Amino acid sequence: MQKKTWLLGLILVALIANGQQKFSGNPLFPGWYADPEAVIFNKTYWIYPTYSAPYHKQVFMDAFSSRDLVHWKKHEKILDTASVKWAKRALWAPAIVKKKNRYFLFFGANDIQNDQQTGGIGVAVASKPQGPFKDYLGRPLVDRFHNGAQPIDQFVFKDKDGAWYLIYGGWRHCNIARLKDDFTGFIPFKDGSLFKEITPEKYVEGPVMFMRGGKYYFMWSEGGWTGPDYSVSYAIADSPLGPFRRIGKILQQDPAIATGAGHHSVVQVPGRDEWYIIYHRRPLTEKDGNARETCIEHLYFNEDGTIKPVVLTNAGVAARPLK
Ligand code: FUB
Secondary structure, eight states: OHHHHHHHHHHHHHHHHHHTOOBOOSSSSSSOEEEEEEEEETTEEEEEEEEOSOGGGOOEEEEEEESSSSSOEEEEEEEEGGGOTTOOSOOEEEEEEEETTEEEEEEEESOOOSTTSSOEEEEEEESSTTOOOEESSSSOSBOSOBTTBBSOOOEEEEOTTSOEEEEEOBTTOOEEEEEOTTSSSEEOOTTSOSOEEOOOTTOOEEEEEEEETTEEEEEEEESOTTSTTOEEEEEEESSTTOOOOOOEEEEOOBTTTEEEEEEEEEEEOTTSSOEEEEEEEEETTOOSTTOOEEEEEEOOBOTTSOBOOOOOOSSOOBOOOOO
16 A cells, blocks of 8 residues: 555656656657758747658658647658659658748758759648648759759748748758749849859758848758768858858767757747757767757857857757747
């Protein structure tokens, strides 16, 4: 009898502790998930990651939503290669935007190695953030190498004048292209070109752009994603076209916490100078390239606008419901 009471007490304490949990913890949710694209839709945080597995198993994407950064709900198979006839494998690095009550999910597929192969960057569309997403174009949006950039790792940036840009590229080259308003193709730049190379020093992949204080922050991943030295660096410019001069590294492994920290996204609490970086990293116990999990930390700035180095934590961040 005494033993039973003790056990019940223990369960009660665990339940209370769980109910009072105020920190997200890292990783944010279980499972191998990489390249997290974090956004806010309708006062809810959403994360769209790559399902991190061998390429032939990367045939779908899951998404995760949260009202407070602490409690996460999994939305399974929001996109599946079954609904994209040209995509067979290696569904990578989603980027998502909302436009006129539709959600456009840009994704990489097939890991093409040359212009003869089918694949590249595609677009899927849905009426809800949790999908189901369907192929929007029936073909890739970018299906060739331009300026040496493998068509993967897309990011979609809306400029202050309303122009939409696709920023993308693997294999150490990064391009920017101005999207047509309906996302079916590209608008040429003044010189007639469609794809402008904006590659900064040491760039490898995973571009991200955001604005703060009237400046364009450009971030990217460096090193090899399967190794410990994967990391994130950044530049600041006055235009989305650059030029981007590398300022330095702000996210990297911490031998006490995790390795391979990189391929991130950035979220701002609307109307506030409060920022988060959402990224993937590899637990110290793991060596497999695909053993990547999605984590979160605060992103802080210095007075002069430069970014402070990110501190990797196991605790993550405190609950932050959106009003
Ligand atoms: O997850 C697949 C690939 O790994 C991404 O496209 C790269 O950026 C790297 O994170």
